[in-house]
Each structure stands twice: as C-alpha cells, then as structure tokens.
Amino acid sequence: MAFRRGGRVLLAFVLAFCLSATKLEAQLHKGYYFKTCPQAEFIVMDEVKKAMAADIGLGADLLRMHFHDCFVRGCDGSILIDSTPDNTAEKDGRPNNPSLEAEAFEIIDNAKKRLEAECRGKVSCADVLAFAARDAVVLSGGLYYEIPAGRRDGRVSKASETLTELPPPFFDLNQLTWSFARKGLTQDDMITLSGAHTIGQSHCSSFNNRLYNFNSTFGQDPSLDPVYAAQLKQKCPNTSSGANQQVPMDPNSPTTFDTSYYGSLLAHRGLFTSDQALMSTPVTAQKVWENAVNGLAFQKKFGEAMKKMGNIGVLTGSKGEIRENCRVVNGFH
Structure with a gap:
C-alpha cells in the first residue's frame, strides 16, 4: 500500500510538472508577432543577411550570443545590456569579452531600431536575439526552424554570473552533462548543441593548455591528434601574443553549418577539452557518430534543441519589460 500511495504522489507530481511545462510552452x-508586428522576423533576417554578407563570421557570434544569454538568467536579452560605472554587465564577462564581436551587437541594435520604427514597443530584444541566432544558422547553410516567441526582456545583467553559469572549454563530460542538466537540457541536447562549434573561431587561450601544459605527466594532451596539434602550435605559439591569436573551431568548413565538427571529434581533432569530451563514453561517442553520418537528422535535432534551449528561464506576461534600446533598461539614461 505504501508503494501505491507513493506511486500516486509521484504521478501527481509528474502531472503537475507536465502541466506547468505545457503552460510555459503555451506562453x-x-x-x-503575426498581428502586432507582422514584419518582425523579416526585418531581423534582413539585418542579419546584410551583416553576414559583409562578414560571414558574425553568424557564429549571434549563435553564441543567444546560447550565452539563455544560460545566464534565462533567455531574457540580458547579454545585450551595456555595463555602467556601477555595474559590469554580462557582455563584459570573461567568457564574452573579447570572444563576441562588437559588430554582432550592432546587428541587434540595427534590427531593434527598425522594429521600433515599424511597431513601437512590441518586439523584445530577447526575441530579436533568438530570431537572429536562427537566421545565422540558416545563412550559414543550416536548416530553418520555427522560433516560438513572446519572451520579455530582463533588467539585470552581471558579468560575475557568466563565470558560474556558462560551461568553460575545459569541462569534462560529467561537468558538461551537469551544466546542461541544470538548465533542463539532456546529455543528447548538449551533444547536439555542441554542433554549433561547426562555425566560428576561438582564441588560442581557450585551448592552448592542451598544446603546452596539459598536466604533470603530459605537456600535450595525448587525446589530441598529433598532426592537428602541430598545426595548432604553428598558429598558436606559446607566447602572450600567441594566446590572442584565433583559429577556426572547425577548420574543414569554418563558415558552413554542417556535420564536419563531429567528423573532427571522431578523428581526435576536437579543439576544446569540452569538444573531445563528447567521445568519452560509448553512448556519447555513438551520438557523435550518428550526427557525423546523418546530416539531415542532425540539422533537425539541432533546431529542436535550439527551441528547447530558447525556453530556458523565459520572462512572459507581465514579467520583465520590452526594452526600447537593447543596451539599456527602460527608464535608465
């Protein structure tokens, strides 16, 4: 009888959780914006397209910006807020500065300016960023996916929180799985979202410990393909200036959203410790292999994982605000 009572309690809890999740999805x-600002997504796409035509690398910044926004305080556009004399904001936290280009933030500014002229006070900065990240994937060769919208903007942005909420490039598999689970994402979601590393660049400082100072036994990470390591050493000399150099995260196709990243992992050519960590177990290695050999399935999974990530900690209804200027909270001048 005790088991049956416990089962009823558990069932009630699960039903309550599912109902709350359904309510969130409904929000x-x-x-x-079909009625309130029908041109919203077209305007954002137009601005992303113009910027990426001039610098295709900005697509990776937009995608990373959305991820970094969602993992800190939820997908509330707080990464877009500028620092003030009294507060260092997320965009100036170590994981974001200097890795995110100023031009990427300007894309959001330009889109928001046009949206305010078209339909004042209707489209949140958080939604603009979610749309822009999707458009960056599409314009880099990825599949289009629908973005559920209705997010509102947060009013708090703290650089210190980027250090505690964003998974760093030296995390192992267990740490990565825990970091994503905290945000309601599964290990499979984590492996899928890591595919975003198929575009963009990284500063050498994010991985040069794998080349020169791996641990007390090995100077070079033994899991790293020696030929690839030699190539990286040429581009990332063991100097202070070398640490500031940048290399593609996926050297085979650095501006194309494809499955080459996973092929690199199979060849022990993952750039970060956190990349190659995806090969740590037979289960995760199988997921990597599946993504590597079936590009269409991966692309579909990626869109679904992005939509799931885009629901993290969202503000809806009367919570938060819709910022007039994505860089400052309303009423602050």
Missing part, C-alpha cells in the same frame, strides 16, 4: 508560440 511562447509561433507567429507571436
């Missing part, structure tokens, strides 16, 4: 929905 964000496709076509959210």
Whole structure:
C-alpha cells in the first residue's frame, strides 16, 4: 500500500510538472508577432543577411550570443545590456569579452531600431536575439526552424554570473552533462548543441593548455591528434601574443553549418577539452557518430534543441519589460 500511495504522489507530481511545462510552452508560440508586428522576423533576417554578407563570421557570434544569454538568467536579452560605472554587465564577462564581436551587437541594435520604427514597443530584444541566432544558422547553410516567441526582456545583467553559469572549454563530460542538466537540457541536447562549434573561431587561450601544459605527466594532451596539434602550435605559439591569436573551431568548413565538427571529434581533432569530451563514453561517442553520418537528422535535432534551449528561464506576461534600446533598461539614461 505504501508503494501505491507513493506511486500516486509521484504521478501527481509528474502531472503537475507536465502541466506547468505545457503552460510555459503555451506562453511562447509561433507567429507571436503575426498581428502586432507582422514584419518582425523579416526585418531581423534582413539585418542579419546584410551583416553576414559583409562578414560571414558574425553568424557564429549571434549563435553564441543567444546560447550565452539563455544560460545566464534565462533567455531574457540580458547579454545585450551595456555595463555602467556601477555595474559590469554580462557582455563584459570573461567568457564574452573579447570572444563576441562588437559588430554582432550592432546587428541587434540595427534590427531593434527598425522594429521600433515599424511597431513601437512590441518586439523584445530577447526575441530579436533568438530570431537572429536562427537566421545565422540558416545563412550559414543550416536548416530553418520555427522560433516560438513572446519572451520579455530582463533588467539585470552581471558579468560575475557568466563565470558560474556558462560551461568553460575545459569541462569534462560529467561537468558538461551537469551544466546542461541544470538548465533542463539532456546529455543528447548538449551533444547536439555542441554542433554549433561547426562555425566560428576561438582564441588560442581557450585551448592552448592542451598544446603546452596539459598536466604533470603530459605537456600535450595525448587525446589530441598529433598532426592537428602541430598545426595548432604553428598558429598558436606559446607566447602572450600567441594566446590572442584565433583559429577556426572547425577548420574543414569554418563558415558552413554542417556535420564536419563531429567528423573532427571522431578523428581526435576536437579543439576544446569540452569538444573531445563528447567521445568519452560509448553512448556519447555513438551520438557523435550518428550526427557525423546523418546530416539531415542532425540539422533537425539541432533546431529542436535550439527551441528547447530558447525556453530556458523565459520572462512572459507581465514579467520583465520590452526594452526600447537593447543596451539599456527602460527608464535608465
């Protein structure tokens, strides 16, 4: 009888959780701006397209910016807020500065300016960023996926929180799995979202310990392909200036959203410790292999994982605000 009572309690808890999750899903929905600002997604796409035509590398910044926004305080556009004399904001936290280009933030500014002229006070900065990240994937060769919208903007942004909430490039598999689980994402979601590393660049400082100072036994990470390591050493000399150099995260196709990243992992050519960590167990290695050999399935999974990530900690209804200027909270001048 005790087991049956416990089962009823557990069932009630699960039902309550599912109902709350369904309510959250209902608050964000496709076509959210269909009546209030029908041109919203077209305007954002137009600005992303113009910027990426001039510098295709900005797509990776937009994608990373959305990820970093969602993992700190939820997908509330707080990464877009500028620092003030009294507060260092997320965008100036070590994981974001200097890795995110100023031009990427300007894309959001330009889109927001046009949106305010078109439909004042209707489209949140958080939604603009979510749309822009999706558009960056599409314009880099990835599949289009629908973005449920209706997020509102947060009013708090702290650089210190980027250090505690964002998984660093030296995390192992267990640490990565824990970091994503905290945000309601599965290990499979984590492996799928890591595929974003198929575009963009990294500063050598994020991985040069694997080349020169891995641990007390090995100077060079033994899991790193020696030929690839030699190539990286040429581009990232063991000097202070070398640490500031940049290399593609996926050297085979650094501006194309494809499955080459996973092929690199199979060849022991993952750039970060956290990349190669995806090969740590037979289960995760199988997921990597599946993504590497079936590009269409990966692309579909990636869109679904991005939509799931885009629901983290969202502000809806009367919570938060819709910022007039994505760089400052309303009422602050």
